[in-house]
Amino acid sequence: MSFLRRAAPYLLVLPSLVYALVFTGYPLAYVLGMAFSGRNPAILEVIFSPRLGEAALFTAVIVASVIPAQLALAIFASLFFLQNFRGRDLVLYIFVIPLAVSEVAAALLWYTMLSSSGFLNKALMRIGLISRPIYFFGYQFRDRTLLAIVLTEIWRATAIVFVIIYAGLQMINREYLEAADVFGMSFWQKLRYVILPLLKPSIQTALVIRTLFALQIVGPIFVLGGEYIRVLATEVVYWYSMRLNPAVASAWAVLVGAVTLALGGLYIKLLSPKGVMQ
């Protein structure tokens, strides 16, 4: 083989590699530098920070609530849209619309709906179900605020998971499903023994993508929770914008990155599609 033929694969990858090094590698190295350098590295301040426990807890609560709910909803929605019914494309379109709404806009929308003089409370009071508004926001109602945050995220971003799962579902060979029918499997058996195993690659992709973004949610948390609900990602924004301390902000960002990598690695290990072809 000539040199050019052997070198071709590497040369083709080179532009992407350069791009990645310059726009991802360099900033990454810079951030790592800010987080770990100096006699009193910022990363230590984060690890021993009194805010870490609460931030980790709220992150876990939000991520653990949002992702399974979205996955389940996406799978059922996909199965639903697989059937052909009149107006299906229109309903599908409406289902996906929230994706176009920004994080902050979605949060403001839900704030207007759930605030004490908002849509929900006014409606409930109009029909006489309650006489005092139900508070979703405020320090003493933090658990309800968490619920509002989770609802906002599910409303806004389930479509991302859905789109991936739906595409995966459409690729499943109909013959498998028909064979399952011939064997007299119920809907739940079909789901468990045929559909879900074949969907594993899509589920894995969807989970990785969704978790990555779930760990970066900041807009809804600031809008709905003020400064009093803290997650790992909001700490990055807080330390950079409000405390004017880029080093500590970098350290928190490194932490978010580490958690994301860890979770991503876990998904890949647990959901590797070996045995699917059996």
Added chain:
Amino acid sequence: MRGLLAGLLHEKNITVEFVPLGYADMAAKLEAEVTTGKVTVTVVGGLATEIDFFASKGLLEDLGKFGTLPDRTFVRTALNVVDEMKNRYGVTAFAPWMTATFLVVVNNRAFEYLPQGLTKEDVLTGTEKWTWDALVAWARNIYEKTGERRMGLPAGAGGLLHRLLHGYLYVSYTGYQSRHFDSPEAVELWNMLKELWKYCHPESTTWAAMADPLIRGDVWIAWDHTARVVAALKTMPETFTAVPVPRGLNSRGYIIVLAGLAIPKGAPDQDAGWELIEFLTRPEIQARVAENVGFFPVVEEATPVIVDPGIKVLSAGVSRQLATPDGKAVFIPVLGGKAGDYVALYREAFERIVLKGEEITGVLAELRPKLDAIFTELGIEAP
């Protein structure tokens, strides 16, 4: 702003591109541009504390080289800040641009629920009966009579609650913003605040500005920055009255905020920049700015020229506050890069004492050394 700047184009053939930026973005941009020598910004406008941060990093030109601005009298308090920065950094860092304060805005319905011993006149003129304790009694009265908490504070992310703490309450109770952080008078302050919080609207912790809650009628008595309530006054000028803040054991403490115009070091078109500064500090232009953004003029010749009804109401409130005999005006401490840490300590005190209910003296004792460390590091006396 853009409409205003068109006037400068017409007069001196100078085109100004106005770019609003958040502070963090502005700081990053300025630092990057000045240190690499590729400056694209001719004039930067910001709060005196922000400009102080830039000056502390040597990012600004010395405006002294352009001469003086004729036919206008800058308010004494603004010039004092310019002088202070000159002493600290060796340059005339900025020209005063606008000023503001924080005060109380009352929905006129609330006056029907004044507590015993407090009259509307007391509130309007700031007599010795208009105290923070009287405010607590007022808010409690509203709660008992209507069942709703109608007092509001901007305690959310981006809200300016910390200014209330160090610039208003601490000055009113201890005479200083930070010097007597853990004194017995400070403990009184926190006790009062805990009591007041019982009658504050719970969604206060989500509010960055009080204009919308006032407009919606969720809140009848609000404390906030003039710029953050101006929308309410412009929308419904007959509904609200702007009043001076209450007093504490020591005095009636309040903050004067200052915004200024500066020129980055190595900026292009600096002469044109100076013309812009001259333009923006003219009395007629100052009056028009006041009518639009809820910040007030820094030149004495501008105030008589304001026409907008909402701004008139707000302006009346500001004047009343500035005229109270026991008023004690302070500036936000100029702390450079440590400003964020300073503010965070007060917010932490609020969260732990008022929201979480931790024991007051313990929290204050724990935070005091951290506060002192900031002043020690900067080599200044505690304000």
